Amino acid sequence: MRNQSLFKLILLAALGFTAQSALADGAALAEKGSCLMCHTIEKRNVGPAFKDIAAAYKGQDVEEKLINKIKKGGRGSWGILPMPANEGKLTDDEFREVVRWIRSL
Numbered sequence: 191m192r193n194q195s196l197f198k199l200i201l202l203a204a205l206g207f208t209a210q211s212a213l214a215d216g217a218a219l220a221e222k223g224s225c226l227m228c229h230t231i232e233k234r235n236v237g238p239a240f241k242d243i244a245a246a247y248k249g250q251d252v253e254e255k256l257i258n259k260i261k262k263g264g265r266g267s268w269g270i271l272p273m274p275a276n277e278g279k280l281t282d283d284e285f286r287e288v289v290r291w292i293r294s295l
């Protein structure tokens with residue numbers, strides 16, 4: 191019994207740690223990919239706030255669409271300013287991870 195509680199405690203601590211480091215990884219990738227030149231998490235800047243993007247696509251199957259748009263660039267979803275192509279700034283895996291992070295905000 192005692193051991194079981196201890197086990198649960200360790201498990202919870204480990205889960206908390208993983209969730210937090212996933213958040214930190216996402217932010218680090220956004221920094222590495224220069225996304226933060228134009229985006230912030232909370233507020234519209236040159237580009238839309240990451241939280242607004244998360245809210246706009248909540249529950250929709252748009253992961254591939256967003257990855258493509260970030261890589262190739264594009265315009266028209268959020269106003270008149272275009273997003274330039276970001277291909278090459280991150281690997282494909284990193285683009286996927288940063289999109290998952292944005293959508294988790």
Ligand code: HEC
Nearest residue numbers: 223224225228236237264265266267268269271272273276
């Ligand atoms: C030079 C400025 C700039 C940079 C750098 C930039 N973005 Fe953007 N981003 C924009 C603008 C402007 C839009 C709005 C485009 C539109 O209205 O369709 C946008 C839109 C987006 C969207 C929403 C796309 C949609 O169709 O709704 C996502 C997701 C996104 N950016 C992620 C990123 C990520 C991740 C990076 C870094 C790899 C990045 N952006 C780098 C300016 C930028």
